[in-house]
Each structure stands twice: as structure tokens, then as C-alpha cells.
Amino acid sequence: MRAVLHHGERDVRVETVPEPVLTEPTDALVRVTLSCICGSDLWPYRRTTPPEEPSRIGHEFLGVVEQVGADVRTLRVGDLVIAPFKHSCGECEFCLRGLQTSCVRGGFYGTPEEAGAGQGEKVRVPNADGTLVVAPVGVDDPRLPALLTLSDVMATGHHAAVAAGVGPGSHVAVIGDGAVGLCGVLAARRLGAERIILLSSHPDRAAIGRTFGATDVVEVRGDAAVERVRAMTDGLGVPHVMECVGMQGSWDTALGIVKDGGRIGYVGVPNGVTEGLALGRIFRRNVTIAGGVAPARAYLPELMADVLDGSLDPSPVFDLELPLEQAPEGYAAMDERRAIKVLLRV
């Protein structure tokens, strides 16, 4: 079968690899219909040290169950399933608490111990019962791209909103205009936010943000952004801040614009945050910081219900669609910021 392999710096190739097979009775084999490229796939892509051997990549996909292991109870061959970006058992303490990302039996795709990854024709999904969510739609349903965002970016944007304590009437700021930040805007609106300030210096991304519910756009960065947001909020700042980037600069902005007593919900994977959390800057101000890696599996059912009833459509974050064979062009487009997020038709 065909799959994307990461060879080295800015070098991914679509090659023929062995088909995965069931290895555990709790596995399912999924024939991928749609996959996509994540912003986090760009980190290995940009890394100057190559992997020891070409490695599989990708963790966001949906597809059709082709085969199930003997112990799989909730899935049938032919089901269309959405895979959250991490697999989880569904039974341990963390899974039962809705923190499937900490599952004691769970894991990531594309890591050396797991055979499969999402950017390929088939994936062996471990812990299939606990992981995969059946979507009651056909393989040609027009809502599939929207459903695919639930595997990561929409669930992650939602997690930022939940962690920031967003609710009806909230005044919110969203830092980051990548797919997660834009989905964060959508999530804040879905939870009833009244004012949503999107920090975005890319007019095309800000335009999507406005259609997703941003009421204000701040197009400057750094100290100028802090000044602007404070000027818009009587000098006091914003009570709910969603940090969707994970860089030192975005954290400085978050700490600069959050209102005393407010909450920062963070989902940006820390990347080059060198100065720590500067607790001295927030102690006197009673700022709460919450968040982390999103338990997409926990949110999938409620978000899926909204996609299916037409009230939630994150699919505009996919601004480039390519066949799997052109995945290298998709990586280049995202790396060069010519595309927000690339959908791969498999």
C-alpha cells in the first residue's frame, strides 16, 4: 500500500510499504478515506537531523473498518470511523475520567513502537473499542472533512475554550490563527461567547476567523497587540484567553492581555518557551492557567453531534485538498504558509 514516509529535513515521500495486519485482538484495521497534515507534522519535517530510518507520519484520519480483532465489541466491518490523534483503551482511570490522552495503555501513531500512521492507505488502530468513534454517515458524505477536524484541531480548539472557562456571554481573546486557533474561535462561539477578539496578522486567516465568529481582529503582534487589546477592554484585559500557539511570544501576549482573575486556556504545544511561566507576573493578579494536550476522544461525540446536525462546520480550515500521492506538495504548502491545513484524499 501507499503511505507517506519522513526521510529527513523537508523530505517526505509517498512510497509503497507493507500492509498493516492485526497484531492484538483489540486492534482494528481501518482503510483510510481522508487524512490531513497537522501543524505538528511540520516539526519533524523541519528538523535538520533525519530520522534513523524513514518513518511513517500522520495522526489525523477517518476511514472504513476493514477488519476487527477477536476482542473488538463496538465496531463492525464497514463502519465509518473517526480516529482521535491518540489511541486509548476506554477503560482505565484516565479514560473513564475523560483524560484519554493520559491512558495507561494508549499511545501515538507513527512512533517506533506503533506500526501505523494516519497518512497512508491503511492503519492498524490499537485499542480500537476505546479509540474509534463510529460516524453514522457514508463514505461520500459531504460532512467528512468537517468530521475529520474532530480528530485533532476542532477538539483542540474546543479544549482551549473549555480550559479558558468560556461560557455564555464570555469575552474571549484567541491567540493564534492556525487551524487550531480558528477552530478555537468556532468553539468559543459554540459555547456562547459574546465577544471574540482574534489576534491574526494574516488577512485571509482573519477572514475565516470572522466567519467563525470573531467579533474583533487585532492584526498587530507583540507589545503592540497587548496595547491594542488593553485599549479595547478599558485597559483591564480579557477574562478568557485561549493560547493556541505555544511560543514564547504568544505566552507573553497571553500574560499581557489576560484580565486580573482571568483564565488562560493553553493548547499550543510548547515550542521554544525558554523563559518559563514567569509566575511572578501572574501571582499578584490571580491568573489561572489550565489546558494541555486535548483529550479529543472525550469531546468527539458531542462535537460530532453538532457537525451532523449542521450547527458546526470547521471544514473551511482545509484550504488545500490533494490526493495522497501529492502529500509532499501539501507539506511544502503548509511549511511556506501557502496553506492553513491540507486535506489528503486517500
Ligand SMILES: [Zn+2]
Ligand atoms: Zn494533529
Ligand SMILES: [Zn+2]
Ligand atoms: Zn485508558
